Amino acid sequence: MPTIKDVADRAGVHAATASRALNSATRGMVNARTVTRVLEAAKALGYAPNSAARSLRTRTSSVAGVIIPDLRNPVFPPIVRGIEDGLREAGYMALLGNTDGDAVRERELFDAMRGRQTDGFILATSRRDDALPAEVPTVLVNRRTDAGGVPSVTADNSVGVHMLVRALVHLGHSRIGHVAGPRHLSTGWERYRAFVDAMDGAEPVTFAEAFTEDAGFEATLRLLDTVPDLTAIVAGNDLIALGCYAALASRGLRVPEDISVTGFNDIPFADRQRPGLTTIRIPHYDIGLESARLLLERIANPAGPAKRIVLPVELVTRGSTGPARN
Amino acid sequence: MPTIKDVADRAGVHAATASRALNSATRGMVNARTVTRVLEAAKALGYAPNSAARSLRTRTSSVAGVIIPDLRNPVFPPIVRGIEDGLREAGYMALLGNTDGDAVRERELFDAMRGRQTDGFILATSRRDDALPAEVPTVLVNRRTDAGGVPSVTADNSVGVHMLVRALVHLGHSRIGHVAGPRHLSTGWERYRAFVDAMDGAEPVTFAEAFTEDAGFEATLRLLDTVPDLTAIVAGNDLIALGCYAALASRGLRVPEDISVTGFNDIPFADRQRPGLTTIRIPHYDIGLESARLLLERIANPAGPAKRIVLPVELVTRGSTGPARN
DNA sequence: ACTGTGAGTGCAATCGATTGCAACTGGAGG
């Protein structure tokens, strides 16, 4: 692999000059003809800068750490894809890690990535009470901490839940239950709060242990045990809603004839479920894209304001909701 | 951030000694008591090695590049997850990149990652005719090149297709068509070859432009135009099969009453389609895991044999296949 | 007493790019 010294020799200049010519920020310091010579030499040799050397000297790496719970959760692929595209706009790349929701593993990953000179982090994992290291630029995606001060990009959970409840009420439902996501995740919590707010009353709620089908199944059974005569269930997200489907089927209840179900996220294939899932479409890809841009902004100016970006959502009505039973 | 010099000073030794004490491979050269002192000092200071410096010196980074077409294709998340877990076993991390099947972008990504001192690559993108740079350890996942010489991990495409054809024949089908994946991808090609082999006759085949639902839709229409009286279609993968569903519906044909359809991969939610998709289950996660291990093996011993790992597959029968019409 | 041995440690070079500072050049201004 050719080094900058090789390029400099070929162009007949000193390595320092070559470095300045190669770097667009310092290129102005070098004579235009020299720049051309260096650039030609670099191309001829197929020169690619050694990023380890550069990182060592500049203390930056153009790499961002992306930490999520589990890539197999269908919300994340499009988000991660958006992140990657956003990072690439600025020549950044993504180091990816999964935590399975394990705080210890998250910590390990975080440290390991930081040791690799990561310039910043995009986290989809933090709990509401997380204290995040402030020294390194960080953006939360699809999550938020209570404390604030950390920039985040999320979908509008509150508006989404209100849309769902309004749609159900419009269909004549009044006995509406909520199978919420985990309390310790901001997504679960915000939707729960919005639900309570939208229903303004003492409404039946159970909390799923996780945003998974299995946890949704289990939590739905608990809900049905407490309140058997519900006509609609607002689930904390689409996977939980699929758990509802299974739980309701196990109790011999039909969707939507006996009971309506709604999800949240509009994951791929939500339209192919039976019945198709009425849900809130969030702009997955854009959430990722915006979070990458926000991170880059923070890296460029760590002292700037900790923006919170909230992206609009959309109601998608499908077969899982129908008129209230009576 | 403390450096190894700080650790050494605190332990009252030279940086070189600290380095040897910290590195398990060279630890034997250092007196046991000294090792303890260094380790304590390191812990007390919260020392984390600067990986840029290490990479610069050792020319390794413990980072592998993972390049795939598009994370939003549902086959990839579980594979990538497996890769990540496999890499982590050895303290490696994954730099992720998407190409959208664009060869130029792939080349750019490859170079950019190589510039970042990537120790090796796992590629899910290469075309059958790709000439891969031999200098850097590379493993192909779910793909293969014609030339050989590059280690790969794939599912057993040939056996899978034979299973499908046999199952269809068993159901009484004889007029079976194939909507194949792209010719230039080994997956598409191998399944096509296996199909021809299994049918041992001049069978109707069209090739989809890509492994996507849209391409499958379009290719299915072409197939139906040529051979209207098929009783079964073997699709190149699940997404193409979903395209078949749509194409058949647009022609007023019912699955499986009028025509049976099979897929390949058993992507998440293949069971939730209507009708549920009969397909070949491949061990996504294990494919990823094995490819990571294989890469690590290659990195450790680049001169070793270029293994080809083929993992077994399984037939999953669901509602999309039924008895032949007549 | 002397040499040989081997364990343990220190010294200093090295990896490649970046950057503050100095040096040089030519031309403008006094």
Add this chain to the structure above:
DNA sequence: CCTCCAGTTGCAATCGATTGCACTCACAGT
């Protein structure tokens, strides 16, 4: 003619960890 300045370029230090080599020291063998 001298000074000064702007425009360029070179010099050398620097980032932090690793590693070949040399050195020290204690001890065993003769």
